[in-house]
Amino acid sequence: MNLKFLETFVWVARLRSFSVAADKLCTTQASVSNRIATLERDLGVRLFERDLRNVSLTPHGQRALAQAEAIVRMVNDFQRTIGDASNERGTVLIGAIDSVVYAWLPRLIERVKEAYPNVTIDLNVDTSLNLARQIQDGQIDLGLVMGPVVAPHIRNIELCTFECLWIASPKLTLKPGRLAIADLVDYPIFAYSKGSQPHQAVLRVIETAGVDPSAIRIFNSNSLATITRLIRDGVGIAVLPRVVVQEFLETGDLRVLDVDARLPPLNFHAVFADDPGNTLPALIADMAVEIAASN
Known part of the structure; x- marks a missing residue:
């Protein structure tokens, strides 16, 4: 047969x-x-x-x-x-969110280049919501996203978890010590893109704190480069994983705020269509698991 x-x-x-x-x-x-x-x-x-x-x-x-x-x-x-991995050929379309790019995506791409020299990578950086749709529509082969993506014939592999922190510039005139949500109302809060997991988490902690949502301005952006630049300039406060801003924490351009409202961690998954013959995305997802674990 x-x-x-x-x-x-x-x-x-x-x-x-x-x-x-x-x-x-x-x-x-x-x-x-x-x-x-x-x-x-x-x-x-x-x-x-x-x-x-x-x-x-x-x-x-x-x-x-x-x-x-x-x-x-x-x-x-x-x-x-x-089989000989060097014989693998073709193009793999990988979609990743900014947090993964900042954390360990360059190492993954280097690993793929070493293992599969004849494979080309097309990279698309977007929000988890958009990438989830593109995975289901077959527009990308592998997504590295905040997941999981629950859909027929879609496989999710756990990658890593990032703690989400309140981050701000030392320039902001916040009171010293532990802060409540009510202490943040003078500054906008940057919380990823609208509808994302971090954005929803911020809305929930504001509601739990009993603060009028209209008293706090929540700004949204799908670009971490934009968010980090703005908060370094003292424009507002951000909700971000430590790995995204580690270099700015070390230089003192940013600091972690001690806010009494804890945010849930961000869970990342490698997501791809669970289809027969979908070999390369599964192989690269396994590599991503190893790299994320060592990060």
């Missing part, structure tokens, strides 16, 4: 379209149709019901899908374990 035909069957079943599967496999719709027809002939059963608009699995196709996925995955695992 032809493994490529099994992989084609899996993609048609997942995407419910011969034409979309053809695009995914970089072939023609006629070739996909021929592969499925041959597979059905070899098995002696119909795998799909077809009409002008829809493609759906027959009962035989439904029973076959899980086994076909397992076979394709085992073959790819075998190739990954035994």
